[in-house]
Amino acid sequence: MRLTLIAAVSALALTGVATGALAAPVAVTQATEYSDAQLQAFGTAMSAVRAAAPTDGSAPNAEQQAAMAAAVSSSGMDITAFNALATAVSTDEVLQARLAVLATPDSPAGSVAASVTDAEIAQFGAAMVQVRAAAPTDGSAPTTEQQAAMASAVSASGLALDRFNAIAQAVSSDERLRARLELADVKAD
Template identity: 45%
Template sequence: MRAPRLALFASAAALLTAAGAHAQTPYEASGQTAPTAAPAPGAADFTDDELRKYDVAITRVRAVSDTLNGAQPTPEQQAEMAAAVQESGLEVVRFNAISNAAAESPVINARINAMKAPKPAPGSVAAGVSDAELRQFVEAMTKIRAVTANVQNGQATPEQSAQLTAAVEGSGVAVDRFNAVATAVSQDAGLRARAELIGARQQEAGAQ
């Protein structure tokens, strides 16, 4: 069997690096603080609807906080941020819970990005990639990234080429199909967001 193309793998590996979570600063309205006794909720504790509302609110809150340059918000700015949260349909305590979870878990932002990403065009390669197939691809890419990180000047050694081939063959996805999925991931934002979500979940599961 021919060796997989390193250039394509390296490109896909870079694209599959989960987007770093934006630093989230929990917002607290005057006189309102998040409870400290309850255990912090995890990524799975929030519904898609809550995350959509959070995304709307955090965009507006960040627009205000970005103008502060480290200074304390004025009463008007505090009111503007409070309105952003309230108008999203989230309680401030729930907003803060999601914000705190997003700072700890890349899955939160990956879920939001996956929900916002455009759907692949019907009939395209990206549209035909199943969740199971994409999981196999992402697992293989994790192994491939570990190999390509040690490749010098873009030239794999025979041993590294063998490791790359083994990563693909062990994934359960045929080499030609693997390359087709890699190309689709690099070109389709929706499929890439799905892959990043799978990668974030695998990373979080491995850390537990």
């Protein structure tokens, strides 16, 4: 079983999940639904497994394998469940995005980012697609017509322009809000 754990860790390292950089894997239909608690446990286990794994790419020795297995066990998962979730995460963009949201700190209480609802995230994402399409591609200032098209796109999304602008500002500084937007984006695909 420990060799299977090593294989799962290697697979995650190759997909970029182990480093936190989400690659663009092929999305597959998720056969099993995973709760946020299961994903939290997996994230905790994965961090500890990474810490116990060799850093030079070599196969782990017996002591490292034992430490990796103990890390999985201490997270409340068994190795089979960990490996199944590792495989699912390595191939499912939605699981990767959910894991990324869970790995980010909560937005500060009372901030704009903390107040953004899931509905507003969907509206903002839809508006951004249209705003980007209407914006100049050469980095120049938008023309009057482009500004009108961008404002119309925001209005059509159902968001007030000032709320859209507040969310846009918050996105630039709030990691959790960016992760939530990424999750909504991959769910929409």
